[in-house]
Amino acid sequence: MTAADAPAASARVLAGPPAAQALLDDTARRAARLPFTPEIAIVRLGEDPASVSYVRGKDAKAKETGLNSTVHALPDATTEAELLALIGQLNTDPAVNGILVQLPLPAHINEERVLNAIDPDKDVDGFHPVNVGRLWTNTPGNVPCTPQGVMFLLRHYGIEVAGRRVVMIGRSNIVGRPMAGLLVNAHATVTVAHSRTQDLPAVTREADILIAAVGRAHFVTPDMVKPGAVVVDVGINRVERPGKKPRLLGDVHPDVASVASALTPVPGGVGPMTIAQLLGNTVAAAERQRA
Numbered sequence: 504m505t506a507a508d509a510p511a512a513s514a515r516v517l518a519g520p521p522a523a524q525a526l527l528d529d530t531a532r533r534a535a536r537l538p539f540t541p542e543i544a545i546v547r548l549g550e551d552p553a554s555v556s557y558v559r560g561k562d563a564k565a566k567e568t569g570l571n572s573t574v575h576a577l578p579d580a581t582t583e584a585e586l587l588a589l590i591g592q593l594n595t596d597p598a599v600n601g602i603l604v605q606l607p608l609p610a611h612i613n614e615e616r617v618l619n620a621i622d623p624d625k626d627v628d629g630f631h632p633v634n635v636g637r638l639w640t641n642t643p644g645n646v647p648c649t650p651q652g653v654m655f656l657l658r659h660y661g662i663e664v665a666g667r668r669v670v671m672i673g674r675s676n677i678v679g680r681p682m683a684g685l686l687v688n689a690h691a692t693v694t695v696a697h698s699r700t701q702d703l704p705a706v707t708r709e710a711d712i713l714i715a716a717v718g719r720a721h722f723v724t725p726d727m728v729k730p731g732a733v734v735v736d737v738g739i740n741r742v743e744r745p746g747k748k749p750r751l752l753g754d755v756h757p758d759v760a761s762v763a764s765a766l767t768p769v770p771g772g773v774g775p776m777t778i779a780q781l782l783g784n785t786v787a788a789a790e791r792q793r794a
């Protein structure tokens with residue numbers, strides 16, 4: 504065998520399901536210690552197939568974990584006023600500890616007004632400006648599920664972030680920005696790169712840990728990765744196939760496995776962490792509401 508056809512080194516696979524199970528086990532134990540059953544209310548508008556499927560998954564996992572879960576499936580034509588009225592009821596319902604409004608919302612509804620109407624202490628997505636402020640002041644609050652799930656996954660696999668260089672590609676309110684806040688709180692040195700970054704590969708090659716949440720399939724290529732870096736792929740790009748289930752592609756090209764020391768797969772990486780963390784957030788919210 505010549506060097507040219509020797510098998511390339513392959514990154515350790517940071518599988519989501521075992522880490523998600525560890526988080527769910529911990530969440531179930533904490534839920535069982537409460538003097539009541541923690542409850543999440545999930546609100547969904549319309550019949551977008553991805554939303555229907557995600558909400559079904561969240562509701563089932565909640566019940567498996569010993570939580571109460573109520574799904575409010577509203578018609579696509581629901582007005583913003585009607586949605587705000589439901590949120591008002593859930594805010595004051597003492598049995599409800601966590602509220603999640605599945606995104607995206609139909610175009611006739613102002614997403615910001617809806618998210619701002621949720622009681623910050625019940626906002627288990629952590630999207631309310633009060634929770635954004637709590638995150639950036641490093642005080643207790645609800646933290647967005649996907650970035651918090653990434654932190655759990657890294658800890659689960661013994662990957663230290665303190666003192667290391669992390670490059671986050673993407674600056675969304677849902678992933679990039681809160682991910683940067685959590686990493687700073689965990690003593691990482693953080694760069695947030697995005698579509699306007701000049702010479703992106705030079706920036707990403709500085710990373711000990713590279714996190715991609717771009718929304719473009721296979722955007723991160725091997726030339727963008729420092730040999731031995733840890734790469735976290737937050738992308739879920741659905742490629743529809745007639746008559747078949749959509750294929751899910753990450754933001755990271757599979758060839759990155761020959762350069763990185765560790766890599767999260769898609770599917771089966773960060774996705775399952777998001778759902779587990781949502782239930783973790785609901786139990787944590789219930790614990791704080793009781794305190």
Ligand SMILES: Nc1nc(=O)c2c([nH]1)NC[C@@H]1CN(c3ccc(C(=O)N[C@@H](CCC(=O)O)C(=O)O)cc3)C=[N+]21
Pocket residue numbers: 557603604605606607628648739751769770771772773774775776777778
């Ligand atoms: N208010 C709100 N909060 C959210 O957290 C939220 C949302 N809206 N809208 C949509 C996105 C998307 N999201 C995912 C959660 C789990 C997987 C997941 O478990 N993915 C599996 C595969 C699932 C499949 O096969 O489709 C995986 O990556 O292995 C994916 C995506 C939460 N979101």
